[in-house]
Amino acid sequence: MAGISIEKLCKTFGSVTAVRDLDLEIAETEFVSLLGPSGCGKTTTLRMLAGLDFPTSGTIRIGGRLVNDLPPGKRDIAMVFQSYALYPHMTVAENIAYPLRKRGVPRRERDVKVMEVARLLRLEELVERKPRHLSGGQQQRVALGRALVREPQVFLLDEPLSNLDAKLRAHMRAELIELHRRIGKTMVYVTHDQLEAMTMSDRIAILHGGLLQQFGTPADVYERPANVFVADFIGTPSMSLFEGTLHRGAGCLEARIGSLVIALPEDHVAWAGTSNTLAIRLGVRPEDIFLGDTGEPAVVKLVEPTGHENIVLLTVHGLVMTARLGADVRLRAGEAVRVGFRTPKIHIFDRDAGTRLNGDGPSRVTAFPGRQSIGQR
Amino acid sequence: MTSAVLGGAASVRPYSLQRHYALLGMLLIAPTILIFCAVIVYPLVTAIYLSLFSIYTPTLQGNWVGLANFRDMLGSGQFWGALWTNIVWTVGTLSLQLVFGIGTALLLNQNIWFRSLARSLILFPYFVSTVVAVLVWRWMFNDVYGILNHTLLAAHIVDMPIDWLGHMPNAMVSIIVIGAWKYFPFVVIAVLARLQTIPPQLYEAATIDGAGVWGRFWDVTLPQLRDVLVVIVLLRTIWDFKEFDLIYLLTGGGPVTSTQTLPILVYKQAFGLNAMGTASTYAIGMLLVLLSFMVLYLARVGRGKESA
Amino acid sequence: MRRREGKSIVATAAAWLVVLTTIFPLIWMAITSIKPQAELFRIPPAFLPESVTFEHFEELLENTPFLTYFGHSLVIATSTTVLVVVLGVLGAYSLVRFSYPGRERLAILVLFTYLLPSVVLVLPLYLLMVKVGLANTLMSLVVAYTTFSLPYALWLLRAFMAGTPEDLEWAALVDGASRLGAFVDIVLPQMLPGIISTAVFTFIVGWNEYFYALVLVNSDSARPLTTGVMNMLITSFNIEWSLLMAASVMMSLPLIVIFVFLQSYLTRGFAASGIKG
Numbered sequence: 001m002a003g004i005s006i007e008k009l010c011k012t013f014g015s016v017t018a019v020r021d022l023d024l025e026i027a028e029t030e031f032v033s034l035l036g037p038s039g040c041g042k043t044t045t046l047r048m049l050a051g052l053d054f055p056t057s058g059t060i061r062i063g064g065r066l067v068n069d070l071p072p073g074k075r076d077i078a079m080v081f082q083s084y085a086l087y088p089h090m091t092v093a094e095n096i097a098y099p100l101r102k103r104g105v106p107r108r109e110r111d112v113k114v115m116e117v118a119r120l121l122r123l124e125e126l127v128e129r130k131p132r133h134l135s136g137g138q139q140q141r142v143a144l145g146r147a148l149v150r151e152p153q154v155f156l157l158d159e160p161l162s163n164l165d166a167k168l169r170a171h172m173r174a175e176l177i178e179l180h181r182r183i184g185k186t187m188v189y190v191t192h193d194q195l196e197a198m199t200m201s202d203r204i205a206i207l208h209g210g211l212l213q214q215f216g217t218p219a220d221v222y223e224r225p226a227n228v229f230v231a232d233f234i235g236t237p238s239m240s241l242f243e244g245t246l247h248r249g250a251g252c253l254e255a256r257i258g259s260l261v262i263a264l265p266e267d268h269v270a271w272a273g274t275s276n277t278l279a280i281r282l283g284v285r286p287e288d289i290f291l292g293d294t295g296e297p298a299v300v301k302l303v304e305p306t307g308h309e310n311i312v313l314l315t316v317h318g319l320v321m322t323a324r325l326g327a328d329v330r331l332r333a334g335e336a337v338r339v340g341f342r343t344p345k346i347h348i349f350d351r352d353a354g355t356r357l358n359g360d361g362p363s364r365v366t367a368f369p370g371r372q373s374i375g376q377r
Numbered sequence: 378m379t380s381a382v383l384g385g386a387a388s389v390r391p392y393s394l395q396r397h398y399a400l401l402g403m404l405l406i407a408p409t410i411l412i413f414c415a416v417i418v419y420p421l422v423t424a425i426y427l428s429l430f431s432i433y434t435p436t437l438q439g440n441w442v443g444l445a446n447f448r449d450m451l452g453s454g455q456f457w458g459a460l461w462t463n464i465v466w467t468v469g470t471l472s473l474q475l476v477f478g479i480g481t482a483l484l485l486n487q488n489i490w491f492r493s494l495a496r497s498l499i500l501f502p503y504f505v506s507t508v509v510a511v512l513v514w515r516w517m518f519n520d521v522y523g524i525l526n527h528t529l530l531a532a533h534i535v536d537m538p539i540d541w542l543g544h545m546p547n548a549m550v551s552i553i554v555i556g557a558w559k560y561f562p563f564v565v566i567a568v569l570a571r572l573q574t575i576p577p578q579l580y581e582a583a584t585i586d587g588a589g590v591w592g593r594f595w596d597v598t599l600p601q602l603r604d605v606l607v608v609i610v611l612l613r614t615i616w617d618f619k620e621f622d623l624i625y626l627l628t629g630g631g632p633v634t635s636t637q638t639l640p641i642l643v644y645k646q647a648f649g650l651n652a653m654g655t656a657s658t659y660a661i662g663m664l665l666v667l668l669s670f671m672v673l674y675l676a677r678v679g680r681g682k683e684s685a
Numbered sequence: 686m687r688r689r690e691g692k693s694i695v696a697t698a699a700a701w702l703v704v705l706t707t708i709f710p711l712i713w714m715a716i717t718s719i720k721p722q723a724e725l726f727r728i729p730p731a732f733l734p735e736s737v738t739f740e741h742f743e744e745l746l747e748n749t750p751f752l753t754y755f756g757h758s759l760v761i762a763t764s765t766t767v768l769v770v771v772l773g774v775l776g777a778y779s780l781v782r783f784s785y786p787g788r789e790r791l792a793i794l795v796l797f798t799y800l801l802p803s804v805v806l807v808l809p810l811y812l813l814m815v816k817v818g819l820a821n822t823l824m825s826l827v828v829a830y831t832t833f834s835l836p837y838a839l840w841l842l843r844a845f846m847a848g849t850p851e852d853l854e855w856a857a858l859v860d861g862a863s864r865l866g867a868f869v870d871i872v873l874p875q876m877l878p879g880i881i882s883t884a885v886f887t888f889i890v891g892w893n894e895y896f897y898a899l900v901l902v903n904s905d906s907a908r909p910l911t912t913g914v915m916n917m918l919i920t921s922f923n924i925e926w927s928l929l930m931a932a933s934v935m936m937s938l939p940l941i942v943i944f945v946f947l948q949s950y951l952t953r954g955f956a957a958s959g960i961k962g
Binding site: 410421512562 | 697800802911914
Binding site for chain 2: 054068069
């Protein structure tokens with residue numbers, strides 16, 4: 001009932017297009033992240049959901065109700081800002097009570113609810129303090145409290161953890177997941193941090209240049225990236241991507257990148273068209289490269305041990321690729337090894353359009369990145 | 378991409394909430410705009426209109442004379458003389474303000490005793506009424522009982538009391554110095570505010586590179602101050618140029634017309650000689666001279682806003 | 686030198702020499718105002734008064750229209766301040782936080798009028814006052830002072846407004862406030878220091894104004910202190926120095942009060958005015 005439905009949403013600032021033809025269906029109680037590099041349109045989208053920015057065209061429905069012309073306060077939403085936006089001249093209690101006050105909730109009831117929320121977020125001791133006397137983590141909880149107190153149908157969160165230090169951020173991530181599970185409300189979460197998006201979301205909408213690149217579960221976007229942008233953006237370290245060609249032979253496919261040849265099963269790519277050759281980009285995730293006694297000859301360029309694994313840069317047939325190897329693998333720069341690829345996991349994209357060609361069912365591409373974003377590789 | 382933009386533009390319709398906000402915004406500024414029109418725009422236009430008339434102040438009866446006033450103005454020594462006096466006054470007092478202002482700011486930026494008290498006391502001349510400032514100075518300038526003449530006589534620097542305001546070049550020097558005294562705190566505060574934002578690492582780096590006190594001033598402080606100094610010079614040029622109170626109250630433009638700047642000329646034309654049309658012409662002439670500085674300042678501030 | 690620990694004696698001495706020289710005329714004014722008439726005209730003059738007297742102040746308050754002028758100045762400066770700050774706060778809020786056609790141009794126009802010389806506006810304003818029958822009234826000066834105070838206040842408040850975080854206002858909107866509700870609940874409290882600064886500046890400028898008062902008011906029924914004192918105590922024959930110094934001290938009273946209690950607002954206003962744009 002309180003899902004969000006965005007249709008053909010566009011936003012231009014002067015000559016700059018921030019969001020283009022965005023379609024997004026968010027189910028009730030779902031936790032959805034809007035993920036992308038800065039300037040991708042995610043914050044603008046969130047602000048349009050909140051009613052703080054106005055769509056150039058398109059419609060937004062919250063709980064089935066068209067909200068384009070509703071002021072923010074009437075949309076049954078709450079928002080947590082990156083800066084927390086706590087009112088500096090009000091105490092913690094007054095901050096949390098403000099949304100209730102604006103809705104005419106009587107004082108007695110207000111006080112009860114504020115204390116309830118304060119208890120939930122372990123802020124009881126702090127209710128009389130002013131925001132400037134709180135730590136970053138405490139301020140963040142007050143901001144959450146102000147959003148929680150009026151029990152809205154939808155929560156909008158704009159990079160709420162980005163001002164916290166790494167340790168606190170990990171802790172708050174867990175708290176937010178727990179909170180979402182407990183209150184079961186729709187949450188839209190804007191972030192540029194893929195770790196946050198991957199760990200917290202039911203689904204992730206990846207945006208780039210104002211266009212939706214892919215909308216899917218964390219597993220979807222990781223295992224079946226819809227295009228080269230998503231493939232490159234998701235995963236640390238990044239997928240290694242190479243330009244090459246794909247040839248159809250008798251009963252099998254052959255990917256050729258320079259002198260490197262990788263054989264693939266015939267159904268690996270959903271082949272369209274009559275030509276027997278395709279211009280492609282081929283992608284290999286670091287964990288899909290393994291050492292072996294046979295396989296392609298490779299030279300170790302660089303080893304980055306992280307403690308629990310080794311990130312190894314390898315040169316294979318003159319191509320530089322990143323591999324994720326176990327911590328027990330001892331390699332030195334300059335060492336000659338042999339590597340193999342987990343072929344079922346190899347990603348094939350159309351070289352020009354950037355779209356995924358693997359034959360793993362209907363691709364969830366909803367927009368195309370064009371060439372500009374991937375031209376550098 | 379192009380088609381998306383065009384498609385978006387074609388279906389633009391201002392949402393009612395957005396329109397509501399825009400209306401509210403205009404409503405809030407509306408009283409200000411009304412007052413602006415009534416007390417600034419209308420008088421400005423009227424001033425230009427008046428400059429085309431010959432008007433007798435007491436009766437306010439006027440005849441259309443077209444551009445004759447402007448022709449007369451450009452042909453008269455009075456306008457050019459006042460303009461020259463105005464330039465001498467502005468350049469003189471502004472130079473002193475800058476030298477003393479920057480010097481004092483540097484001093485007050487040091488780690489000294491009672492620094493904040495010193496910083497606030499230095500502001501007094503700037504905020505004190507020009508009337509008060511002038512009265513005090515005229516009392517100190519008094520030929521018989523004034524402390525200045527007395528001190529100079531007692532120290533045998535002079536053997537006759539000096540007539541500070543009644544003779545040239547004394548009068549011009551006096552107004553320039555008093556103008557500098559009154560307005561240099563503006564430079565002090567503006568420069569001080571900027572000095573406090575210069576990162577100390579710059580000085581440390583310069584010291585490591587072997588710069589002495591002077592080297593640090595020329596190579597670190599001055600370049601850092603450049604932008605704020607440009608703004609100060611533009612603003613103070615405009616304000617000093619249009620100064621009326623200080624000069625009028627000290628010398629009334631005298632002796633004769635030797636300290637008569639354009640604002641005083643305008644006042645005298647309108648209310649001494651009862652020639653309001655001519656006075657308006659001089660006022661417009663003065664505005665045209667100032668306009669170049671105003672445009673420079675506007676461009677400067679406008680540019681700063683873009684980059685911010 | 687800059688980074689050296691501890692206070693520098695040389696710099697302290699130099700700085701205080703400059704400061705004391707700068708404010709000497711004002712100290713001299715205060716000293717003169719409490720000297721008996723006889724000491725005033727003694728040669729050589731003594732720096733400190735041998736006996737302190739407040740007779741000049743008594744004389745000023747009892748036998749001259751000083752208090753009337755003082756009242757006029759108070760009414761004019763206060764009315765101007767209230768008018769200008771109310772309009773300025775609303776206007777600045779509009780200029781900073783709303784978008785409508787012509788907004789940027791309006792901001793530049795404000796700055797332009799801030800630089801406009803009074804000499805250009807004074808003659809048409811004089812004619813206007815005569816025409817609408819406001820000549821020689823307190824109101825005429827309030828209107829005239831608005832011509833330079835309003836652009837100034839708008840510019841100052843605009844700088845202050847731009848310095849308060851926008852997110853607070855958005856948060857208030859999401860929390861259910863209307864634009865005006867958010868303005869009252871959130872923006873105004875945030876703006877309070879800026880508003881006080883602006884008010885203090887506007888008041889001082891209005892209190893000190895001389896030129897418009899000279900041109901527009903020609904009667905004791907509306908004369909403020911600045912022109913009143915000059916008119917009352919300076920005749921062609923005689924200048925009442927001790928009374929003038931006492932009047933100068935009295936005229937500076939509001940300023941001294943502001944310096945003692947509102948000093949930080951003065952410095953803050955300075956930083957925001959015009960220099961930073």
